[in-house]
Amino acid sequence: MKKRSKRYKESLKYVEKGRFYSLEEAIGLLKKMQIPKFDASVDLHFSLNIDPKKSDQQVRGTVVLPHGRGKKIRILVFCKGEAENEARQAGADIVGGEELINKVMQGFLDFDCVIATPEMMKEISKLGKILGPRGLMPTPKAGTLTNEVKKAIEELRKGKIEFKNDKQGGIHISVAKLSFDQKKIFENASKVIEAINEAKPPSVKGKFIKTIYISSTMNPGIPLQC
Numbered sequence: 001m002k003k004r005s006k007r008y009k010e011s012l013k014y015v016e017k018g019r020f021y022s023l024e025e026a027i028g029l030l031k032k033m034q035i036p037k038f039d040a041s042v043d044l045h046f047s048l049n050i051d052p053k054k055s056d057q058q059v060r061g062t063v064v065l066p067h068g069r070g071k072k073i074r075i076l077v078f079c080k081g082e083a084e085n086e087a088r089q090a091g092a093d094i095v096g097g098e099e100l101i102n103k104v105m106q107g108f109l110d111f112d113c114v115i116a117t118p119e120m121m122k123e124i125s126k127l128g129k130i131l132g133p134r135g136l137m138p139t140p141k142a143g144t145l146t147n148e149v150k151k152a153i154e155e156l157r158k159g160k161i162e163f164k165n166d167k168q169g170g171i172h173i174s175v176a177k178l179s180f181d182q183k184k185i186f187e188n189a190s191k192v193i194e195a196i197n198e199a200k201p202p203s204v205k206g207k208f209i210k211t212i213y214i215s216s217t218m219n220p221g222i223p224l225q226c
Helices: 006-012 023-032 082-089 098-105 118-134 149-158 182-198
Strands: 041-048 060-064 075-078 094-096 113-116 160-164 170-177 209-216
Touching: 023 182, 023 209, 041 182, 060 182, 075 082, 075 098, 075 118, 075 149, 082 094, 082 149, 094 098, 098 118, 113 118, 113 149, 149 160, 160 170, 160 182, 170 182, 182 209
Parallel strands: 075 094, 075 113
Antiparallel strands: 041 170, 041 209, 060 160
């Protein structure tokens, strides 16, 4: 059995066993819990009524957080030619082609998001085992595999994030920082819940979202009404 810290146990006292909270109530509790010395993330955890083994029940999409992520993100762009100038002018942090691919293969991972132009896809496919498990592989659906490099960078800077289910049929996603005021956390979290509801596959019958928990780093999850 996992041993819980004193901080965790103190925070757990705020959560009434067996009760489901409104999003607004839950955010209020997060603010009362033990706060770490760093700016903690606020996360949503979904359990979905899907069979993740079925291709027609995959849940994936993007959503723009109204108030952003709350942190400066490092954007890497795989491209070449004129697209390199466009990426740099649009504010990409790291830009390059094959030499950058080799650098990532050698262990460089100092970035948060990846964009690529379609002509680079053949080369970056070799990074699948590195970027894939981290959720960083560029895809057309996420808008990160595109010739519109400037637009993709701007959307990421504004707070665009991607979500997709894992092998257990869950989605775990950071929606804000705990330093945000309650209204901003509420609006970001609401937007994500709305986007995931809208991503319900047509083949899924009945209730789509089984449970939602909200938590902050190093603190217990709070069950939400859903």
